[in-house]
Amino acid sequence: MLDNLLNFINQFVDFNQNDLIAMQERIETIHLNKNDIFIHEGEIADRIAFTNKGYLRVYYNHEGEEITRDITPLHSFATALPSFVSQTPSFExxxxxxECELIVIKRNDLEFLYSTFPKWERLGRxxxxxxxxxxxxRIYSFITETAEIRYKRLLKQYPDMIRDVPLKYIADFLGIKLQSLSRLRKSIDW
Amino acid sequence: MLDNLLNFINQFVDFNQNDLIAMQERIETIHLNKNDIFIHEGEIADRIAFTNKGYLRVYYNHEGEEITRDITPLHSFATALPSFVSQTPSFExxxxxxECELIVIKRNDLEFLYSTFPKWERLGRxxxxxxxxxxxxRIYSFITETAEIRYKRLLKQYPDMIRDVPLKYIADFLGIKLQSLSRLRKSIDW
DNA sequence: AGTTTTATTTAACAAATGTTAAGTGCTTAA
DNA sequence: TTAAGCACTTAACATTTGTTAAATAAAACT
Known part of the structure; x- marks a missing residue:
């Protein structure tokens, strides 16, 4: 159940039995259906999620439109960080x-782990x-690459993502409009 | 001498006398002339700098051209992070x-502070x-804003920067070509 | 199955940015 | 003080991306 999370963590620090137990007491697993919201606009983000299954997107309302800034890859962490770190209402x-399966830890619990086990603070860093x-x-990629190259790179890095994520979100992520992405997809000769 | 650095640090954690002494023993101040290099290509980045005076830029060689990804604002930290964290040769x-005045700390010394004083690890995080x-x-800005808006935003946030930094670097930072920035500057009616 | 919604494509035209090639003015260094 | 280089601008044309408005395809719902 926690295999993916443990693999992820072990890239960064070595966890022993105690570290694991301290963690297991403080996490919970939740299930989201498609379009369910994990962090609402205006809410103070007090949880962070590890995506054990499924894709989340991070977006905000910009002049009446939803702008997707991030699509979280499988097995990565996500929260509305500006809200999470400053404990102010989230615009994201x-x-x-x-459908998603998330391993969730509350900010308080995370702060406890940070303060109690230096290893956790290190992990967070x-x-x-x-x-x-x-x-x-990604910023380099916005500066130097055309949308076509960014798209190809995304395909290569996350081939599954294209299968499961609507193109409108992919387009936002690449920084172009849906129609431009569609045109671009057509013009690619592989 | 360390005022700017201390102000910066105190935004994040409270430092006492011991913390300060531990730090002061491990930092040094260096002076760079215009165009001097702080981290070379291929070098393993083992220092991090706080810009006490002057502007640094972070760039890399992309198909024969220098691409500036970042211009460090005054009183901020800079290093070639991919190299610094993984201890591999820097492409940046x-x-x-x-002209710059940098307060510099070596990676080893920073690691020592991280390991010895939990407060430091927290500060780093x-x-x-x-x-x-x-x-x-900045990614939101690449997705939703035109180059003109990004330029105006930069002007507002760092008015001094425009005075001291050649437009070619500013253009890169904004993700456009120098000539486009020039055209855009002309077309703005304030 | 049929209806509605959502996803994706297409196309014509507009706007933004890139490319190439000069030009101007300023700074730097022999 | 002149020559060289650097910073910045300008302009014409090319390419990329946006905009608007539809059409088609696929998925979700009843």
């Missing part, structure tokens, strides 16, 4: 693109470092 | 746009969290 919304590096990679 | 280069949030903000 997180909802389930597909390492994970966020990786997320930051990935985020910078 | 960091150099001084203007908090800082990187903020950097990540800022990075996500």
């Amino acid at each position: 919304i997180i909802s389930a693109i597909t 390492r994970i966020i470092e990786e997320m930051f590096v990935e985020s910078q990679r | 280069i960091i150099s001084a746009i203007t 908090r800082i990187i969290e903020e950097m990540f949030v800022e990075s996500q903000r």
Whole structure:
């Protein structure tokens, strides 16, 4: 059940039995149906999720339109971070693109783990470092690459995602309009 | 001398006298002239810098061209993070746009502080969290905003930067070509 | 099965940005 | 002080992406 999470964690730190037990007492697994919301707009994000199954998207309402900033890959962490770190109402919304199984930990519990086990604080830092590096990679990609190359790269990196995620979200993620993505898909000769 | 750094740190954690002393023993201040390189391509980044004075840029060689991904604002941290965290040769280069005064700490010393003082590990996590949030903000901006709006936003947030940083770097940062930025600047009616 | 909603495509035209090639003015260095 | 390089601008044309409005396809619902 926790295999995916443990594999993920072990990339960053070595967990022993105690660390695991401390964690298991503080997590819960929840199930979301398609379009269910994990973090609502205006809510103070006090939970973080590991996507054990399914895809979440992070978006916000921009002039009446939903803008999807992120589609979480399988086996990764997601929360509305600006709200989570500053405990202010979230402008970001997180909802389930597909059916999801999430391993969830509350902010308080996470803070407890951070404060009690230095290893946890380290884990948190390492994970966020990786997320930051990935985020910078995406910025390079916006600066130097055409939408077509970004699309091809996405296909290669997450082939499953294209199967399960509607193109309108993919288009947002790539920074272009749905119609442009459609045109682009047509023009690609493989 | 360390005022700016201490102010920055105190946004995130409360430092006492011991924390400060532990730090002061492990930092050094260096001076860079314009165009001096702080992290070379291929080097393993083992230092992180706080920009006490001046502007750094983070770039890499992309098909014969230098692509500037980041211009560090005053009083912020900079390193070639992918190299720094994984200790692999850096594809990113960091150099001084203007004369710079940097407060520098070595990776080993930082690791020592992380391991010895939980507060430091927390500080590291908090800082990187903020950097990540800022990075996500920039991604939203690439997705939803035109280059003109991104330019105006930059002007407003860092008015000094435009004075001291050549437009070619600003253009890269905004994700457009120098000539497009020039055209855009002309067409703005304030 | 039939109806409604959602997903995706298509097309014509508009707007934004890129490309190439010059030009101007400013700074730097022999 | 002149020559060289750098920073920035300009302009014409090309390409990419956006916009609007439909059409078709697929999925979800009753």
